[in-house]
Amino acid sequence: MGTDIIKAKSYEPFPEEGFTPDYTTPPNELFDAVVNLNVLNVLPPQVRDQVAKELLDRVRMGGDALVGARSYSDVMNAKNPKMVGDGGIVTSKGTYQYGFGGKNEGLIDYLNRMAEDMGEGKRFTMEKAPLAATGAKIKRVPKKKKSGK
Numbered sequence: 001m002g003t004d005i006i007k008a009k010s011y012e013p014f015p016e017e018g019f020t021p022d023y024t025t026p027p028n029e030l031f032d033a034v035v036n037l038n039v040l041n042v043l044p045p046q047v048r049d050q051v052a053k054e055l056l057d058r059v060r061m062g063g064d065a066l067v068g069a070r071s072y073s074d075v076m077n078a079k080n081p082k083m084v085g086d087g088g089i090v091t092s093k094g095t096y097q098y099g100f101g102g103k104n105e106g107l108i109d110y111l112n113r114m115a116e117d118m119g120e121g122k123r124f125t126m127e128k129a130p131l132a133a134t135g136a137k138i139k140r141v142p143k144k145k146k147s148g149k
Helices: 045-057 072-076 107-117
Strands: 031-037 059-069 124-128 134-140
Touching: 031 045, 045 059, 045 107, 059 107, 107 124, 107 134
Parallel strands: 031 059
Antiparallel strands: 059 134, 124 134
16 A cells, blocks of 8 residues: 555555445544545535545644545546536446536635634635646645734
8 A cells, every 4th residue: 555655544445345434433633644535526415524624624733635536527527427416426337426616616615615614714725736637735724823012
């Protein structure tokens, strides 16, 4: 696994036969760096929101996160997509996909909204990153101290 090479921890189950991943129990610690690639686009809305908030919450102050996901145009290129009410699709293979951007909310806008929902909107800076079809580079920043005179 790549995490062994860079001596990092992984909260990304690698399914094997008979393995049932647990996507609802995040590690209870903070990290200097968090990477989440092509996960948010396969999760239904409530689970997607939970995972997005958890990944933001696990970034240590001054730490970074990289998030990549499929784009709306990429998802809409699936063979015979069936639209679902949340802006996602069900593919011809029966898998769920949500594409960010296009007619749907962009990834950075979405992640900013999740940070706002957590009451942490001012604690993150976000910019585009060349990851997956759409990506975000995130930095968790300390609150600015009020200057007293």
